[in-house]
Amino acid sequence: MIRRFGETPEPGRKYTRRVGVYALLPRGASLLLTCQTEPGPDLQLPGGGIDAGESPIFALHREVFEETGWSIADPRRVGTFRRFTYMPEYDLWAEKVCLIYRARPVQRKGPPTEPFHEAVWMNTGDAVHMLGNAGDRHFARLHLSGL
Template sequence: MITFGEIELGVSYTLRPGVYGIIFNEQKNLIALIETGDGKYFLPGGGLEGSESHKECLVREGIEEMGSLLEIGEWIGKAQRYFYSEKDSEYYLGEGYFYFAEIAGEAGEPVEADHQLRWVETGAAVKMLFHEHQSWALQKALVLIEKNEEI
């Protein structure tokens, strides 16, 4: 598995598995990102809760973050990142499961008021994402799209 970040010796990391959707506009030149209240950018999605399936997690996160019903699509890949969360004052090993996804409908107002949906040009988005493993997944998705369009 592809791993980002550096392990600090003597530190105990909390495993944090999450599911994330890569959602493009129709022209595939913009991607949906979530901007948090502290100005950081993330892919739509988040941590698995209980015995949730990947699909259930992405649907719940879409409602919470975007007020949208998300439809999970093709698998992109899995990567992880070691990092320290200033917000939680905790060390995490973020394990990301990445899928293509689409907005299938509206679900009302987002539950998380400090999360804003932003449509960003794909090249800029790669550099804006807070987590390196999310940037990696977006780059991989762009390569997969390019290959499919050539077929």
Template sequence: MDNNLTFGVNDSRLKYQCRESSYAIIIDDNGYVATILTAKGSFLPGGGIEYGETPEECLLRELLEETGFAAEISHNLGKAQRYFVSPSNIPLLNIGNFFTANLTKKVCAPIEDDHELKWVHLSEADHLFFHEHQLWAVKKALSLNLRVKK
């Protein structure tokens, strides 16, 4: 992975658990980005890839679980990774696959009760996300002018 797409510090004294994930960047024409608010902070919609899933399959499943919406993927923005220590003191390496997406149809209530879909104005993005590589992905989508409709 290219060094400029690595965030956080790789502390050689720590043994990192690797977790590959997929995340959606959904930005509307009014300058709002879809976020998932949890007790741990604000995140892009998405999550960990399960055994046998492709990054795209993971993203569609996570969007349904967290928002209750079916979705379609628009663009693959690439990968970025972040070294960090979780709030429960576990060293983690998150490898994020980032995509732009469009929520297409409300299918059900969100499955994850502790996750709230919140549309946040992009002017708040610099101080919003728990993960730095998620902010990188939002800025990349903006630089490519990849906005979608809610």
């Protein structure tokens, strides 16, 4: 069973399952995060949906680059959670299955290419309280405690 964070699904509402990959990207005492400014602002672990035919690792590299402008190395899966939420950018109620990886941020290649996203370095202790969803906060807390 996959641990659920956030809102309880509403009875009778149809949710579309969306599997995505998200990254804990530590450097020293900080994490590289993304801030989605529209419709937000919402502070998040960088990541997103896996496209049809795409491997989770390829999707992780693509999504982190799109949302932060950084390349990464050595991804290792550390857990999974799910949450039920409305995704306004897709006008969709979704059951998001979030595969969480830890990876090493290697090099900033440029600004984020995903519209309305900004790369943010934040102290991990602060991120534990400021990330926009409970699942992201849970995995940041696990990382802070030595995961």
